[in-house]
Amino acid sequence: MANRGQWELQLAEPADTADVTKYKEQIDWTLRLIYTTTAVQKRNVAASGPEKYTEAFIKNQIEEFNLGKRHLANMMGEDPETFTQEDIDKAIAYLFPSGLFEKRARPIMKHPTEIFPKQRAIQWGEDHRPFHFLFYTGKQSLYSLMHEMYGKLLDIQKYQDHLRAQGLLAENRKQINLIGSRWLIKEELEEMLVEKLSDHDYLMCIQLLERLVTLPCCGIEEEYVLKFRKELAIQLKKVMIEPLQYDEQGVAFSTGEGKRKTSRATAVVYDNGSGKITVNRVDYLCYFPVMQDREQLMFPFQFLDRLGIHDMVCTVSGGGRSSQAGAIRLASARALCSFITENEVEFMRQAGLLTADPRIRERKKPGQEGARRKFTWKKR
Amino acid sequence: MAAARLLQAVVPRFCCLGSLGKAAPSTSQLSSRLYGTLLAPEANQQVDPTVINDKLITEPLRHPDFFNVKELFSLKELFDARVHLGHKKGCRHRFMEPYIFGCRLDQDIIDLDQTMKHLQLALNFTAHVAYRKGIILFICRNRQFGHLVEVTARDCGEYAHTRYWQGGLLTNAHVQYGTGIRLPDLLIFISTLNNVFEPHVAVRDAAKMNIPTVGVVDTNCNPSIITYPIPGNDDSPLAVELYCKLFKMTITRAKNKRKQMEVLYGLQKKADSS
Secondary structure, three states: OOOOOEOOOOOOOOOOOOOHHHHHHHOOOEOOOOOOOOOOOOOOOHHHOOOOOOHHHHHHHHHHHHHHHHHHHHHHOOOHHHOOHHHHHHHHHHHOOOOOOOHHHOOOOOOHHHHOOOOOOOOEOOOOOEOOOOHHHOOHHHHHHHHHHHHHHHHHHHHHHHHHHHOOOOOOOOOOOOOOEEEOOHHHHHHHHOOOOOHHHHHHHHHHHHHHHHOOOHHHHHHHHHOOEEEOOOOOOOOOOOOOEEOOOOOEEEEEEEEEOOEEEEEEEEOOOOOOEEEOOEEHHHHOOOHHHHHHHHHHHHHOOOOOOOEEEEEEEOOOHHHHHHHHHHHHHHHHOOOOOHHHHHHHHHHOOOOOOOOOOOOOOOOEOOOOOEOOOOOO | OHHHHHHHHHOHHHHHHHHOOOOOOOOOOOHHHEOOOOOOOOHHHOOOHHHHOHHHHHHHHHOOOOOOHHHHOOHHHHHHOOOOEEEEHHHOOHHHHHHEEEEEOOEEEEOHHHHHHHHHHHHHHHHHHHHOOOOEEEEEOOOOOHHHHHHHHHHHOOEEEOOOOOOOOOOOHHHHOOOOOEOOOEEEEEEOEOOOOOEOHHHHHHHHOOOOEEEEEOOOOOOOOOOEEEEOOOOOHHHHHHHHHHHHHHHHHHHHHHHHHHHHHHHHHHHHHO
16 A cells, blocks of 8 residues: 555644645645555455455544544635535645646545445354345345345336226326436446446346336336436537627627637627727738638628628737637637527537637657658668 | 254154264354354353253254144145146156156146155254254245245345356355355255256255255256255246245244244243252
């Protein structure tokens, strides 16, 4: 196990909120690193030997964590009682700025239950009789889950038969709404059960759940089934609701930002204009002598048949002429979204006007002359 | 060891195993099946009277049917549950021929008189094992009855395995489960075949590990290695429900009897000492 962390705090005055850097100099501490082994990664959990983290140890860690949290809150000048995990994250990011790319390698301070993996306690009592009735199968959590699910399926079928006998089945259909959610993936189910699953086992579980859901009266067990569903992140079709703004003369305008390669542009599109475009306080004809760039600028307006209606004032920096033109195009398209209907926004999106071009310059690799170009191949 | 002595007492024909010596009274009944533990004396031995109390354990062995399992079933009940129906003549296993009454329209009929005898022996044995706080494992690989068997096992307070049998569960236990595991003391097969109509691996493994087995054998099964075979139908729902009910009743009865006897001998001891 690498670098065990110790909280060694030498804080004298806890309530001095003035200078955090002063505290940083006073304190010398090393943070705990993340341990990689999880109960789930090992193939045979039970045979992995005696518990690596005893209950007493974990309790100790939790106490240390709470103490450290209070100290941190004092240091940052916040109230220790209302110091949430988000505040902790921000504080740690501030105190220990790290340039590492891998987010999981940066210093963290989290509750021990999130850091130390969940472990299985010893499965049998003093008389050596196992606690769980499916212990001898080897995969007790999985099979007890399937047993439970099948039990629920039988209950629903019994209920259905009961209704059918009374002739009330047709009216009392209650189905579960599965739109906007997905079944848990294998990793999530493994986490839930603290047990390694094979693909076959996972498939069996999901098939059983699907079967449960097809029954007409499955609404009775809706709560149970929804435990195995995860909400899909609602894809935001409209990225931003863009409201129109009005300046002193009452002219409507709207701003947009765009980028392309290394250029960054902001555009302000005004209503009641005559198609005048100003780039960096210079007329667009002078700023972009090349026809191609000017075509790029006018593309969004042309697409919406609003060529002579709008005025535009934009600022752009970075990149070359073509990428600046592309950046302004994106910025103006985004700004125009405020003036037009939803359908037209969708048309623009499909035309590719609202998508930032992700292409950037590919780096040069060693052993090659450029990004792709190799050195001249000499036969001898 | 304890199981061998039980066999001697209950079924005289196993007396040929008289070469098995007496079990040392001081070893606890648990030490025979523990893996990976040292032979240190166990903590629960010092004052626990039930382990040392010989009478509590030997008293049931004096009677041929201490738990009165005979009254739990009758020939008529077995017949109504269609226990006598076997498979077709072509599926017949050679070793099942002694248990078959006859063959009618190509379907084998199992002799219910023999079934009664075997069932009584088997239930008596399970009752004794449960009385001595043994671990009982129900096995049934028939998908139709897996849930029922699991529910039965859970209601008795015993264990069940109705899923895919991983190879080393009994023979490679300390690797599969961890050290200090206690293996089952009895396996009960509601169906001795697995999903591909071959003998279940657990039958052979239990024989290897000297674990006694009780099993319902149909006309296409091999009864040779099973300690207490019960010739009978293992495919009809009614028959299987009957078996589950019988096993549950015997086990609960045996456990209750145990509690009663403990109380009884506890009071007697108090009376003796005072």
